[in-house]
Amino acid sequence: MELKKVIKRVKELDSNALIATKEFREYVEKQETEINRGISSLCILSILIQAGEDGLHGYKILKDLRVQTNDMLVIEEGTLYPILRKLEDDNIIESKREELGRKRKFYRVTDYGKKIFNHLAGFYSKLTEAIGHLYDINVNLKAEKYLFCPMCANKIELSNLELRFCDVCGNNIEKELKERGLRNE
Amino acid sequence: MSEKEMKHLIKEFLKEIKSKLPDWLKYKKEDKEILAELEEHIWIKAEELSETGQPTLETVQMAISHMGSPQSIAKEYKRRGIPKVYITQEMWPLYLKVLGIVFAIVIGITLISQILDFIFGNVDFWQLFGNIFQGIQIGCLSTFAIITIIFVVLSMEGYFPEDFKSKKIREKEKQQIELAREQGIPISEIKERPVKPYIKPIGVIIGGLIAIIIGIFFIVQPIPAITSLINLKFLIYLKFAGLFMLVEGILDLSRGLIGNRQFFTHQILHGITIGVKLASISVVILMMMRPEIFPILIVNEPGDNIINIGIAPEYYAIFRGIAGLIIALIVLTTIEDFYRIYKAEKYKFLK
Numbered sequence: 030m031e032l033k034k035v036i037k038r039v040k041e042l043d044s045n046a047l048i049a050t051k052e053f054r055e056y057v058e059k060q061e062t063e064i065n066r067g068i069s070s071l072c073i074l075s076i077l078i079q080a081g082e083d084g085l086h087g088y089k090i091l092k093d094l095r096v097q098t099n100d101m102l103v104i105e106e107g108t109l110y111p112i113l114r115k116l117e118d119d120n121i122i123e124s125k126r127e128e129l130g131r132k133r134k135f136y137r138v139t140d141y142g143k144k145i146f147n148h149l150a151g152f153y154s155k156l157t158e159a160i161g162h163l164y165d166i167n168v169n170l171k172a173e174k175y176l177f178c179p180m181c182a183n184k185i186e187l188s189n190l191e192l193r194f195c196d197v198c199g200n201n202i203e204k205e206l207k208e209r210g211l212r213n214e
Numbered sequence: 215m216s217e218k219e220m221k222h223l224i225k226e227f228l229k230e231i232k233s234k235l236p237d238w239l240k241y242k243k244e245d246k247e248i249l250a251e252l253e254e255h256i257w258i259k260a261e262e263l264s265e266t267g268q269p270t271l272e273t274v275q276m277a278i279s280h281m282g283s284p285q286s287i288a289k290e291y292k293r294r295g296i297p298k299v300y301i302t303q304e305m306w307p308l309y310l311k312v313l314g315i316v317f318a319i320v321i322g323i324t325l326i327s328q329i330l331d332f333i334f335g336n337v338d339f340w341q342l343f344g345n346i347f348q349g350i351q352i353g354c355l356s357t358f359a360i361i362t363i364i365f366v367v368l369s370m371e372g373y374f375p376e377d378f379k380s381k382k383i384r385e386k387e388k389q390q391i392e393l394a395r396e397q398g399i400p401i402s403e404i405k406e407r408p409v410k411p412y413i414k415p416i417g418v419i420i421g422g423l424i425a426i427i428i429g430i431f432f433i434v435q436p437i438p439a440i441t442s443l444i445n446l447k448f449l450i451y452l453k454f455a456g457l458f459m460l461v462e463g464i465l466d467l468s469r470g471l472i473g474n475r476q477f478f479t480h481q482i483l484h485g486i487t488i489g490v491k492l493a494s495i496s497v498v499i500l501m502m503m504r505p506e507i508f509p510i511l512i513v514n515e516p517g518d519n520i521i522n523i524g525i526a527p528e529y530y531a532i533f534r535g536i537a538g539l540i541i542a543l544i545v546l547t548t549i550e551d552f553y554r555i556y557k558a559e560k561y562k563f564l565k
Contacts, residue, residue: 105282
């Protein structure tokens with residue numbers, strides 16, 4: 030749950046709570062912002078990839094983000110657009126204006142952006158798996174659905190049976206596919 | 215509550231954001247589109263928050279509060295670039311370039327103004343030396359401070375070097391990069407531009423041929439009517455100068471013919487050129503020491519014979535000054551050769 034909401038709730042309950050103290054709150058807020066900043070772009074890309082070719086407008090992106098992260102990852106609504114602009118500048122997403130009652134700007138992920146996403150998602154997944162034990166949690170990487178390139182951690186969907194090489198680093202992944210019984214010896 | 219009041223509320227909020235947006239966004243005229251998108255967001259949110267599906271003043275206020283503060287929104291647009299010692303990594307090459315240009319101008323102006331002062335007798339030699347040192351020190355330090363402050367502010371505002379270019383130039387550069395990619399020309403990671411060829415062979419070949427022709431002319435000395443008027447020692451100096459020019463010309467011609475490949479050979483050729491250039495200084499020094507044998511050939515009246523009047527003794531100092539300048543120029547051109555040896559190293563990697 031978003032820290033600000035937690036603080037609000039705690040304040041209502043107990044004004045002497047640790048989370049209500051300035052020092053604690055400022056430190057935690059700062060750290061939370063840092064963590065959120067890193068993963069928010071990745072989550073936005075994930076939401077946009079799910080939307081496919083039609084894309085989504087800004088408001089819907091935020092709404093889906095809230096729903097799909099159980100209100101944990103909350104971006105200040107106005108700050109979504111600078112993030113989208115940066116992604117567009119880097120050719121990771123593209124936009125077009127569509128007249129649907131109201132003039133709206135729809136965003137979709139470019140082919141290049143999909144490769145960037147797969148690579149970063151792979152890295153992030155492997156990282157969370159690796160650090161999971163530090164927090165005493167288990168992370169399921171869905172090995173039946175994805176292969177993570179042993180060279181660069183790129184996330185590769187196993188539904189594409191034609192694949193022989195990682196499309197980011199060019200590593201031959203046939204050995205890994207054989208090990209999973211997805212290729213004949 | 216009227217729609218007018220709701221619009222006014224949104225307008226005020228957007229106005230505050232606009233005032234805090236970085237200038238580079240305004241130059242690019244992107245601020246209107248950004249504000250339009252934010253306005254659209256507020257209206258949708260206000261509609262959704264309303265029980266009737268129609269926005270009210272209260273839901274508009276709530277929607278605005280969800281947007282975050284105008285400062286935080288504008289700050290996010292400024293958050294560009296990778297920090298590197300207060301100046302972003304993206305702005306760093308431009309910062310160094312500007313510093314280099316401004317330092318060169320400061321040094322140039324200081325040298326010229328102080329040398330002119332010396333020539334006109336306003337300062338003696340030691341004052342000249344002191345003034346040059348002081349002028350360069352103060353000039354470089356003050357410009358360094360000003361430029362650094364400007365670049366720190368620009369980095370904080372989220373500027374990128376391309377923000378100083380027009381849309382037309384940006385498009386042109388983008389096309390050049392795409393074309394270079396298609397043609398397999400490497401792209402410089404620092405400048406983000408197609409790498410320029412190491413040499414322009416035609417220019418180098420023409421330069422080499424000219425040097426060879428002049429060199430042969432000095433060695434052969436084919437016009438006895440003129441050479442008979444000149445001191446024999448000077449003619450020998452001229453032959454040596456011709457020999458050096460011939461060798462340099464051949465080296466240039468070879469580099470031109472090799473073109474943009476075999477960069478190690480280029481490095482060897484530049485190394486030999488440095489040796490030849492430094493050796494040629496000895497000829498200039500010899501000429502410098504003997505101003506009395508330097509020929510000045512003139513024709514008094516049309517139809518008269520050519521005569522050698524030489525240099526008048528009162529101009530010997532100027533003659534030596536010019537010779538000193540030529541030596542300085544030769545040394546400076548060897549710096550270029552050293553640079554090209556270093557540059558060839560990068561091209562080896564690219565190829």
